[in-house]
Each structure stands twice: as structure tokens, then as C-alpha cells.
Amino acid sequence: MRRWLWMPAVLWVIVLAGGWWLSQRHRQMQPELEDPVIAVMLKDPARIAKGHYLATAGDCVSCHTARGGQAYAGGRPLPTPFGNIPAPNITPDAETGIGNWKFRDFWHALHDGVGRDGEPLYPAFSYTSFTKVPHDDAVAIFAYLRSLPAVHQVNVPLGLRFPYNLRSTLTAWRAMYFKAGAYQPDPSQSESWNRGAYLVQGLGHCNECHAARGAWGGIEASTALTGGRIPEQDWYAPDLSTQANGGLQGWSRQDIVDVLKTGQASKGDAVGPMADVVANSTQYLRDDDLQAIADYLLSLPARAAPARVRSNLSAQSLTDRGSAVYGERCENCHGKDGMGIPGIYPPLNGSASVVEPTGINATRVVLLGGFPALAAGNPRPYSMPPYAQRLNDADVAAVVTYIRQAWSNRATGIQERDVATYRHTPID
Amino acid sequence: MPQHNRRCRGWRVGYPYTFGMATRGRPTLRMCLRRLLPFTLLICVALAHADQPGVPDTLQQRIAACTSCHGVHGEGSSGGGFFPRLAGKPSGYLALQMQNFQRGLREYAPMEYTVRLLTPEYMHEIAEYFAGQQVPYERKPVPTLTPSTLQRGEQLVMSGDPARQIPPCQACHGKQLTGTEPSVPGLVGLPYDYLSSQLGSWRTGTRASAAPDCMAQIANRLAPADITAVSAWLASRDVPADAHPQSAGSITPPLRCGVLQGQGGGA
Numbered sequence: 001m002r003r004w005l006w007m008p009a010v011l012w013v014i015v016l017a018g019g020w021w022l023s024q025r026h027r028q029m030q031p032e033l034e035d036p037v038i039a040v041m042l043k044d045p046a047r048i049a050k051g052h053y054l055a056t057a058g059d060c061v062s063c064h065t066a067r068g069g070q071a072y073a074g075g076r077p078l079p080t081p082f083g084n085i086p087a088p089n090i091t092p093d094a095e096t097g098i099g100n101w102k103f104r105d106f107w108h109a110l111h112d113g114v115g116r117d118g119e120p121l122y123p124a125f126s127y128t129s130f131t132k133v134p135h136d137d138a139v140a141i142f143a144y145l146r147s148l149p150a151v152h153q154v155n156v157p158l159g160l161r162f163p164y165n166l167r168s169t170l171t172a173w174r175a176m177y178f179k180a181g182a183y184q185p186d187p188s189q190s191e192s193w194n195r196g197a198y199l200v201q202g203l204g205h206c207n208e209c210h211a212a213r214g215a216w217g218g219i220e221a222s223t224a225l226t227g228g229r230i231p232e233q234d235w236y237a238p239d240l241s242t243q244a245n246g247g248l249q250g251w252s253r254q255d256i257v258d259v260l261k262t263g264q265a266s267k268g269d270a271v272g273p274m275a276d277v278v279a280n281s282t283q284y285l286r287d288d289d290l291q292a293i294a295d296y297l298l299s300l301p302a303r304a305a306p307a308r309v310r311s312n313l314s315a316q317s318l319t320d321r322g323s324a325v326y327g328e329r330c331e332n333c334h335g336k337d338g339m340g341i342p343g344i345y346p347p348l349n350g351s352a353s354v355v356e357p358t359g360i361n362a363t364r365v366v367l368l369g370g371f372p373a374l375a376a377g378n379p380r381p382y383s384m385p386p387y388a389q390r391l392n393d394a395d396v397a398a399v400v401t402y403i404r405q406a407w408s409n410r411a412t413g414i415q416e417r418d419v420a421t422y423r424h425t426p427i428d
Numbered sequence: 429m430p431q432h433n434r435r436c437r438g439w440r441v442g443y444p445y446t447f448g449m450a451t452r453g454r455p456t457l458r459m460c461l462r463r464l465l466p467f468t469l470l471i472c473v474a475l476a477h478a479d480q481p482g483v484p485d486t487l488q489q490r491i492a493a494c495t496s497c498h499g500v501h502g503e504g505s506s507g508g509g510f511f512p513r514l515a516g517k518p519s520g521y522l523a524l525q526m527q528n529f530q531r532g533l534r535e536y537a538p539m540e541y542t543v544r545l546l547t548p549e550y551m552h553e554i555a556e557y558f559a560g561q562q563v564p565y566e567r568k569p570v571p572t573l574t575p576s577t578l579q580r581g582e583q584l585v586m587s588g589d590p591a592r593q594i595p596p597c598q599a600c601h602g603k604q605l606t607g608t609e610p611s612v613p614g615l616v617g618l619p620y621d622y623l624s625s626q627l628g629s630w631r632t633g634t635r636a637s638a639a640p641d642c643m644a645q646i647a648n649r650l651a652p653a654d655i656t657a658v659s660a661w662l663a664s665r666d667v668p669a670d671a672h673p674q675s676a677g678s679i680t681p682p683l684r685c686g687v688l689q690g691q692g693g694g695a
Contacts, residue, residue, distance in 0.1 A: 068531025279545050333483075344483050369493050370542045380550055382489065385496030386538055426537070 038103045042143040051144025054137050057289070058130070058203045059281035063087040073097070073151035077159065078124045079232035080217060084159035085124040093150040106142045107135070112180050120170040122158075123178070128219065132183035132202030177218030189299075192288070196296030199289060200225070200240075204281075209237035209273065225300060229358060234425040235272040236360045238352045244302035247352050256294040260285065263373025263381075266342060268351035271365055275373035283375035306357070318413065322402025325395050329387065330403070338407045344382050346372075349407035359414040362400045363422050366391070393419040487557050493542050494554065502558035504619065506566060512622045518673050519552070519559035520610030524687070526551045528637065535634040565617040565667035573660050577653070581661025584654060585615075594649050595682035597658070605665070607673035611687055617667045623659035638686030645683060 034042070041047055055061070064087045066075030074089035074097075089097040098106070101116060108114045113127035121127060133141075163169055183202050185194045200206045201224070211219045212228035219228075227239035227247050239247030248256075251267050259265040260282035263275055270278045282290075330348075334340050338349035348354050353361040369386035372378075387396065396419045404411035483489060488500060494514075498504060502514030514522060526543045528534040543551065583589070585605070588596035597605065600612050607614035615623070629635035630647035637643060650658070681688050 068533065275545060341483055368538070368541050369496070371493060371545055374545050374547050374550060379547065380487075380490055380553070382483075383491055383493035383542075385492050386542070388538065389497065 034102050035104070038139060041139050042103070042146055044143065047140045047143045048147045049144075050137075051140035051142070051147075053284075053286075054141050054203060055144050056281055056284045057199060058133075058141070058205065059277060060090070060141075062276060062280050064090050070151045070153070072145065072148055073153040075153065075156050077156065080124060081231050082164035082217065083161045085122050086156035086158070087125075088155045089151065089153050090145055091148045091151040091153075092146050093152050096152055096154050097150060098145065099150060101142075103139060103142050106145075107138055110138050110141075113174065113178060119167055120174060122160075122167075122170065123173070123217070126205040126208045128178055129202055129205035129207060131178075131180045132198060134182060137203070173216060173218065176216065190295065192292040193295045193299065195289065196292035196294065199293055200296055204293075206240070210240055226303065227356065229360070230273060233273060234360055234364065234422055236356045236358045237274070238356045238361075239303060240297050241300040241303055242298055243300065245305050246300065246303050247356060248297070250350065251352075253291070253294045253298060256297055257287075257290045260290055260293065262375045262377035264343065264346065264378060267347065268353055269346040269372045271353045271361055271372070278373040278375060283373070283377070318398050319402055319405065321395070322398035322400070323406075325391065325399040326402050326406075329391070330399065333382075333384070338403065338409075345384075348403050349409060354403055355409050355411040357411070359400055359404060359412065359418065360422060362403060363396060363414055363419055364425070366396050366400055367419075367423055388423060393417075393423070487553060491554055491557070494558075497538075498558070499563075501561040501563045503561075503563045503566070504617075510619060510621050510625075512619070513565075513617055514558035515561035515563050516606075516671055516673070517559060517613050518607055518609050518611055519555040521607070521613045522555035522558055523548075523551050524611055524637075526555065528635075533636040535629070565671065567666075568617075568619045568663050570620050570660050570664045571656075573656070577657045578661050578664070580654065581657035581659075584650075584658045585661060589649075589654075592649050594646060597662075599682050600679055600685075600688075602674040602679070604668045604670070604674075605662070606668065606671050608679050609673050609676040612673070612679070614671065614673060615662050616665050617671070618663065620659050620663035623662055624655050627655045627659065640684045640686050642681070642683035642685035642687075 033039075061071055063076055063078060064072050064074050066073070069075050070091075072089070072091050074087050077084040077086045091097040092099040094100050105116045109116070109121060109125070110127060110130045110133060112131070113121045113123065113125070115121050158165060183194075183198045186197070189197075207219055207224050209230050210225050210227055211223045212226065213219055213231060217231070225240045227237060229236050242248045242251045242256075248267070251265070255265040255267045259268070259270055260278060262283065263270045263278040269275075285293075333345040334348050335345075338347060340347040353365065365384070367386065367388040369384040371383040372381045374381060391399070393416045397414045397416045400419075401413040403409065404413065488495065495502075497511045498514050499506075499511075502516075504513035504515075505511040525534060526546065527548070529536065529539045529543050530546070532540070546554075584594065585597045588594045588599070597615060600608065601615050602608050602612070605615045626635060627647050627650065630644045631650075633644070647655075
């Protein structure tokens with residue numbers, strides 16, 4: 001019996017050696033030159049312009065630019081429950097960027113989530129969505145990135161904790177949550193609807209925030225666009241259905257177009273990270289693409305009614321206190337009826353950000369105040385005072401509970417301890 | 429109004445009328461509309477105003493996020509509060525600070541969040557607003573300190589400490605310490621807590637400016653006790669009657685400063 005104990009060790013060595021040989025082989029098989037057909041495409045100004053538009057629609061710049069850094073030169077850390085993942089430099093610098101990449105490498109990354117050396121990529125790079133980007137669009141985006149000025153900026157090392165820093169763990173993750181594939185058009189729907197579905201599910205990677213993540217940070221297809229908490233950032237990205245029990249229940253086509261174009265709609269404003277998305281990405285979308293997104297979102301089905309929470313409405317004393325704080329601090333702008341002032345101050349009655357399931361958004365907006373998204377259609381917006389310094393946890397909990405249950409709103413109350421948590425959430 | 433209604437009740441809103449062909453003796457639709465127009469306009473204006481009860485279309489109204497801490501005129505928080513005065517500071521300085529918060533050169537989470545999405549144009553407009561405000565200064569409370577500490581503070585401000593290569597504050601921040609156009613802030617009229625925490629921030633790197641960062645060099649040459657001394661002396665100083673910043677180009681910086689476009693000699 002004992003004499004066979006060496007067998008697993010030998011097998012292990014063989015597997016490792018084989019793996020090493022395969023990875024070397026992969027490296028050697030990289031073509032030295034760009035495919036000549038692609039090489040011509042990469043120089044085409046019209047394609048570069050298209051790529052610029054698509055890169056904007058995909059909001060690549062937001063993650064791939066450090067605060068105060070040069071555009072697309074990377075360095076912004078994406079916080080995850082497993083540690084920080086900094087976005088890399090994607091300018092065409094040969095040493096630190098993608099200067100030596102061929103389109104084939106880019107396609108592997110975008111479509112398959114595989115790095116240039118054959119390593120699996122962390123899904124902080126949303127290849128789970130980008131796999132739906134068609135080949136032509138990918139060529140255009142690559143052409144645009146190659147046209148950028150090269151910035152020499154060394155990539156920040158990964159800040160992941162053990163065991164997540166071992167890329168081999170990704171093999172299991174990918175088996176559970178990732179399947180490479182193309183966007184499959186639905187022939188029963190219009191061209192515009194299909195374009196919208198592609199932008200939302202694919203290039204726009206809306207699901208990366210607007211869907212709940214499991215314990216391992218993956219998204220189940222069944223939760224697509226049903227809303228989710230953004231890990232580590234403490235904001236809630238609401239459900240995007242406009243139908244019964246949807247997060248955007250009652251939103252019209254115009255509301256969807258308006259909020260993406262200007263950050264403001266008659267039903268509510270884009271808050272938190274969505275304000276950044278509007279500022280960096282959606283405000284630049286063409287009207288036909290905004291209409292396409294609206295077409296698709298308007299078709300999302302009604303949602304199941306939320307389970308009735310026992311004693312959903314909070315204690316009278318809490319509501320009274322909240323009503324008093326509201327009268328003193330909020331009513332002047334948002335109105336006694338919670339309807340706000342169109343184009344100036346957003347409504348709270350029926351607002352997606354107010355009634356989302358967690359209460360995080362309303363709590364944080366009360367604490368932080370600030371400016372809504374600035375867009376070409378709204379360059380000098382009105383702003384809201386931050387109340388972090390002037391209201392204690394109990395008052396914030398009371399007023400947030402009040403606005404979540406006043407008028408037509410029927411959401412759960414907020415606890416004092418939640419306010420304390422969000423008060424200390426780091427910004428960015 | 430009722431009169432017009434009565435007179436126009438005889439409308440036959442039929443096919444011919446839409447082309448202005450009226451039956452004789454009856455007011456045409458067009459005539460009625462003409463008479464009603466001023467009233468309709470009045471009602472529309474009234475409704476528009478009812479819709480927006482008293483929201484002035486002013487910058488002051490738009491920047492409630494700023495004024496709720498810094499004061500409607502940028503006077504800073506009253507009493508022993510932390511929030512600095514913005515009124516009358518050079519607009520270039522104010523715009524640069526907002527930009528530094530955006531870039532993460534200057535760290536203070538509430539400010540970083542508030543200005544994160546502002547465009548350069550909007551920040552410039554806001555900076556101009558606060559730079560143009562003239563409001564009286566308020567004397568801020570100062571901790572009780574020994575005369576020798578205050579003396580040390582005065583020495584640092586007026587003549588610096590050549591042994592430690594610390595130039596006097598006056599050299600850049602102006603003879604009257606009211607700042608210098610376009611980008612050096614005044615130091616008088618600021619709360620003690622704010623001044624001392626800023627000097628601390630320059631040392632820990634949570635406040636920074638364009639390289640070469642001369643203020644960071646100076647703050648690091650100060651001893652911890654010097655920070656208390658200089659902040660207390662500045663905070664206890666009376667504000668001169670003319671609190672305007674000195675004119676641009678009126679200083680020769682003793683250090684090379686990135687924020688002053690590299691002006692000045694060596695360290």
C-alpha cells in the first residue's frame with residue numbers, strides 16, 4: 001500500500017509541467033502582426049468615431065481613469081467584498097498599456113474574459129455583460145482605444161485578499177456564473193427594442209449594478225435588472241421594470257429618456273453612482289439609442305408584489321418626529337405633497353430612490369446632499385444641503401422613515417443603526 | 429372674464445370657423461381668442477408661478493449645498509465652527525480648491541462628494557460668487573495660550589524662522605495676510621480649528637497642491653507646537669478694514685511653488 005503514496009505527487013508534477021508547457025505554447029502562438037484586414041479597420045476614422053461613441057456608451061472611462069488621472073490610463077480601484085481591483089491602463093502605451101495588443105487579445109478579454117497571457121480575468125471587468133458585444137463593435141472600440149494618446153502609467157497591483165488573489169479560484173467562478181456568447185436578437189421584437197436590449201444587457205452592463213449578487217459576487221440570470229445593492233459602495237441600484245411593483249413603476253418613455261439624458265425626470269433624479277453614469281455616459285447617447293433603451297425597459301415584466309412586512313408602518317412617535325423634521329428641513333423644496341418642483345427639485349412621492357427596498361439611497365442623500373448630475377441639458381443644477389452635520393442618527397432615521405411612508409409611498413422604515421452605518425461609508 | 433364668456437357663448441365651432449369664415453353678427457373664434465389672449469396669458473403666468481413657489485433663479489439658490497455650511501455669503505460657520513470663510517478669497521484660489529477636491533489632492537469626504545460632478549464652468553461661477561461677497565468678519569474663539577506661544581506665532585507669521593528655512597506667512601499671503609490674487613488665500617478671519625487642521629493636513633498629505641508643493645514643505649518644517657502657535661495667533665488677529673487680497677504679481681515667493689506657476693527662488 002505504502003509504496004503507491006508517491007503516485008499523487010508525481011501526477012501533480014506532471015499536471016503542473018503540462019500546464020506550464022501549454023501556457024508557453026499559447027504565448028508562442030500569439031501572432032506577431034495584426035490581422036491585415038483588422039489592421040486596415042483600426043485606421044479608419046469613421047470606425048474610430050464609432051468606437052468613441054461605443055466606449056462612451058459602455059462608460060469605459062469611469063473605471064479606467066483614476067481620480068485626477070489621465071483618461072483611460074487606469075488606476076481607479078473598484079472596491080469589492082474580496083478586496084480592491086484596480087482598473088488597468090488601456091491607452092496604447094507599449095509597456096504599461098495595450099500598445100502591444102492585437103485585436104485578438106482585446107476580443108479574448110472582452111468576449112471571453114481571458115487576459116493576454118491566457119489568464120482568466122476578474123469579473124470586475126464586466127465581461128459577463130461585454131460578451132454580448134458583437135465583433136464589429138469590439139473592433140471599433142479597439143480602434144478608438146488605439147487612437148488615444150499613449151500614457152505611460154504602471155498598473156496598480158491587485159488588492160485582493162487570500163484566497164481570492166489566486167486566479168485559479170476564477171475557474172470555479174466562471175463555471176458557475178459565466179458563459180461566453182453573443183447577444184441573440186428576439187425576432188418577434190422591433191429593431192429598436194433589440195438595440196435597447198443589447199445596450200442594457202451588453203455594452204451598457206446595467207446588470208452589474210441593477211441585479212443582486214450572490215455570495216460569490218455572481219449574478220443569476222433570474223435576477224437580471226431586478227435591482228441590487230452595490231457592494232462596498234452602499235447605494236441601491238433599483239429594479240428597472242416600469243410595470244406593477246417595478247422599481248420604476250409608472251415611469252413613461254419620456255421619463256426614461258430624460259433621466260438618462262439630463263439626470264432629471266418628472267419621476268425622480270439619478271442619485272449616487274447613477275449621477276456619475278449620466279454625467280460620463282448616457283447624456284452623450286443619441287436619441288435613437290435612448291428611445292431604444294426605453295423600448296426595452298418598458299417591456300420588462302411586472303414584478304411580484306413584495307411580501308407584506310408585519311407592522312410595515314412605523315410607530316406613530318417616529319413618524320411624528322419625521323414629519324416635524326420634514327416640515328422644518330425638506331418641505332420648502334420638496335413640497336408638502338412631496339411632489340418637488342418640476343425641473344428644479346425632484347419629487348419624493350413615488351420616487352424610485354426613496355422607496356427602493358433598503359432605504360440606503362434616501363438615507364445617504366439626506367446625509368450627503370449635493371448636486372445632481374450635470375449634463376449638457378442641465379449645466380447649473382440646483383443642489384441640496386448635506387444634513388450629516390445637522391441631523392443626528394435618530395432624526396435622519398425618522399425623516400427617512402417618514403418620506404418612505406408618506407403620500408403614496410409604502411416602504412419599510414429605517415433604523416437609527418442603519419444611519420450610523422451609512423454615515424461612515426467612505427466616498428468612492 | 430365672465431363678460432367675455434357670455435359674449436362668446438354663441439360659438440359654432442364648425443368647419444367654416446376654423447378657417448375664419450364667420451357668420452355675420454356673431455364673434456368669430458379668432459376674435460374671441462384675441463380678446464381672451466391676455467387673460468389666458470395671465471392665468472398661465474399665475475399657474476407657472478404657483479407651480480414654482482418662490483424658487484429664485486439665482487446662483488445663491490442653486491448652491492444650497494455650499495451655503496448650508498459656508499454661509500449664504502461665504503462667511504463661514506459662526507462661533508467656534510469648523511467651516512472656513514470663502515467670502516472675498518481670490519476666485520482662482522477657490523476654483524482650484526474645488527478642482528483639488530475632485531482630483532483627490534485635497535481630502536475631505538463631504539467636499540469631495542459635493543464637488544465631484546461639477547464642471548469647470550460651474551465651479552468657476554461658484555468661485556466668482558464667493559470671491560465677490562463682502563461681509564464683515566466675525567471674531568473667532570481662540571484657545572487660551574501663553575504669551576510666549578503667541579509671540580512664537582507672531583514671529584513665524586511676520587519674519588519666519590530662517591534657522592529652519594521657514595519663510596514668513598506674509599511673504600506670500602500678503603502684508604495684511606488677506607491673500608494675494610489670483611490664488612493665494614487670506615489667513616485672517618479663519619477659525620483656529622480650521623487653520624491648525626489644514627497645517628496638519630499638509631503634513632499628512634491629505635491636502636496637497638501642484639508640485640513643487642511649497643506649502644507642504646513649509647508645514648513639514650514646522651514643529652507641532654508651531655502649528656498651535658501660528659494658528660492661534662492668526663485666529664486672534666483683527667481683520668483689517670480693507671480685507672481685499674493684494675494685487676497679482678505683488679509678491680516674490682521665497683520658495684518655488686507649483687500653484688504660483690513655479691514662481692520664486694530655491695528652497
